[in-house]
Amino acid sequence: MSAAWPGIPAIVLYLAGTLLAARHIRAKNWMVGKTTQIIASAATLLHAVTAWLAMVTPDGVDFSLFVVGSLVAVVLVAALLLVSLAQPLHNLYLLMLPIAALAIVGSLLFDGTTGRRAQVDIGLVAHAVVAVAAYSVLALAAFQSLLYLVLDRRLRHHEAIGAATGLPPLQTMESMLFVLLWTGLALLTGAIVTGLAFLDDVLAPHLVQHTTLATASWFLYVVLLGGHFLFGWRGRTTTLLALVAFAVLALAYFGGKFVVEFLAA
8 A cells, every 4th residue: 555545644634733733822722622632643643554654665674764754753743642641742733743744745755765775673673663762752852942942032021921822831841841851861872772782883884973973962961961950950051952962863863864865865
């Protein structure tokens, strides 16, 4: 079955969920309704099928840039849906749903012919699963950091914040940010450990950039959370450092793949 069959309905549902989330924001309500959650959940299920069909091929597993980007997006939205059941992260729907829709478009338009297909063992699969989970949680933390900076700027300029903006209170957003950061750091540590255990040579020419940048990102997250735990760092310091750390992490994977698959080609 072609990945387009579940992919196109998933795009439509993601866009519908985005519009509903925008209505909630305009209504100054940062808790989305059940209808939006149901639509987003249905879109995520279809997206998961799309990602599977695009990635798993008769020739092996497709690790091309847009296909892996689609996989990361569906895991990210699934994590958002699960976490938002218990934590106030509904404000991120407005950002994540259209990003997931664009990720599907990319995976459908670019079929991975410039990427590589490989037969993988269970160890590499475990590493990939942990790495994608880490990236997804830390991506949520990065988006939460951006929204925190928006509210902080409003506060500094004596503009409306909190319920009047359709976003949760600043303190609530900061508390949730640190939950995401601690969880993401634990997963990123697991990804690095499984990579060392199951990859043949993490300093091979095609992996050295990825290894170096991923380690640098891990170090930045350790500094950030260590500073918060030991010295009480918070506010703009932690949110800006979280964005820098995530930018390095994103460059570790997607930057290298973009150069190899498009610029080098």
